[in-house]
Amino acid sequence: MNKIWLKIAAVLLVLNLSGCGYNSFQTLDEEVKSNWAEVLNQYQRRADLVPNLVNTVKGYADHEEKVLTEVTEARAKVSSIQATPELINDEAAFAKFQQAQSQMTSALSRLLVVAENYPQLKADAGFRDLQAQLEGTENRVTVARNRYIQAVKDYNIAVRTFPNNLTASMFGYKPKPSFTVENEKEISKAPTVDFGNGK
DSSP, rough: HHHHHHHHHHHHHHHHTTTHHHHHHHHHHHHHHHHHHHHHHHHHHHHHHHHHHHHHHHHHHHTTTHHHHHHHHHHHHHHOOOOGGGGOHHHHHHHHHHHHHHHHHHHHHHHHHHHHTTTHHOOHHHHHHHHHHHHHHHHHHHHHHHHHHHHHEEEEEEEEHHTHHHHHHHHHHOOOOOOOSHHHHTTSOOOOOOOOOOO
């Protein structure tokens, strides 16, 4: 009988210490989910640009088969990953997603570098439009990722700090994965997709 009372007292103590911690976790978790949805939205926008970009480049530089294939394969890999809301609770799946997006970024960069060698392609109005859309999308991806990173930071701080960590433990809230930088030099460079508009 004493053990039951001790457990009840422990639960009441945890709830008393954490105050409204449960509601805070609900709010923080929803903020992470909302920001994650925006990250996915922007990555999807980028992936949707790829077929048109590849076809436009192919029209002027179809012998650049290796680069065109790399971009197409990177897009296929990104599309094959089920980017569900649960992905942000699975560190291994999140790392796989991040790696696929990183490969897409690299492949697009190589494609755009190749395009620099074709003045007629750079002068093509359709290509310039796609280039501007890609640049805008890359900027939106950066903003969305930064918002997600901040939301995860706030959530993870709540999960790890006392007394919220007691509530987190009691209700099964665990830290969420965030984006990492594989190459520290790369974070200091903004993605460049500007070709000087025919210079």
